[in-house]
Amino acid sequence: MVTLSLPRRITHVLLDLDGTLTDSAPGIIASLRTGFTDAGFDVPSDEVLRTFVGPPLGASLTRMGLSAADAATTIAAYRRDFEAYGMFDNSVFGGVPEALAGLRETGVRLLVATAKPERYARQIVAHFGLDGYLTGGLDGVHGAADYEAGEAQGKEVVVERAVAHAVALGADAGQIVMVGDREHDVHAAAHHGVPTVGVTWGYAAPGELEAAGAAAIATTPEELRKLLTS
Structure with missing residues (x-):
């Protein structure tokens, strides 16, 4: 396992949904x-x-x-x-809207990259008004395709699409960061050379994010904002 370092300048952030933005x-x-x-x-x-x-x-x-x-x-x-x-037996974690607003104010562009089917993810993001923080609104929500024949689409595929979107928006590939709460977020992002900031308010087991190779750990949304803008 190789731990990727955070870039000196972060311009685009890919956000996980479940366990990162919302308590689903x-x-x-x-x-x-x-x-x-x-x-x-x-x-x-x-x-x-x-x-x-x-x-x-x-x-x-x-x-x-x-x-x-x-x-x-x-x-x-x-x-x-x-x-x-x-679907809506769900809530936004405290401090998340303020952190997203703070990131937007500094010019960081925000997208969602989630293993949840995209049609559900967009409904949830819209329901909680989180699309207002995303570049392109709901077009900035990238999720999995529906399952066919019992096969699941891996998160690597979703991250690949989100990275391509960020690059189309003008991102340098070395200035993109993933934010997530589980090891599969870290692994999927690393597959594309993207480092991950792990967040501890989600569903990871103790030590899971560190073992997966997260570049940094944030314990609160405000700490996350500071990590991504320092």
Whole structure:
């Protein structure tokens, strides 16, 4: 593992959504419980379900031993509940809007890069008014394509699209930083040569972000703002 350093000047920031901008665990976990039940499978403990928040859902289901077909069935059941109930059982972390506003005021351009399906991510960002902080509004939200045949789109693909968008906006590839709360954020960004600032108010286990190779750790949104603008 190679830890990438933060650039001396940061012009574009890719923001994870779940666990970084919003506390989405309550709705996701409740809908996962329903999804497993409706699909006819035993419901994992809440401790296990919490590890599902952030990474691609298909990858998490495969990791726990479900076949591609069973994962697809579970995802479909989860989505029915999530669209009806879970999506907005969610809240913006305290201090995040102020940090985003502060970054925008210094000229930093903000985009979202999330493993959540893009159609959900855009609804959530709009619901909480976070699109006003993003360059291009909802066009600045990059998420996963819908799952087909039980296969999950990795976050590396989403980060690749977000990096391409940032470059199209004028970013130098060496001035882009990812911000996320889980190891898959760090790994996906590093795959494209982008360093990550890990945030501790999300869903990572103790030491997870450091072990993954995060370039820096922020414990509050204000600390994040300072790290990205210093």
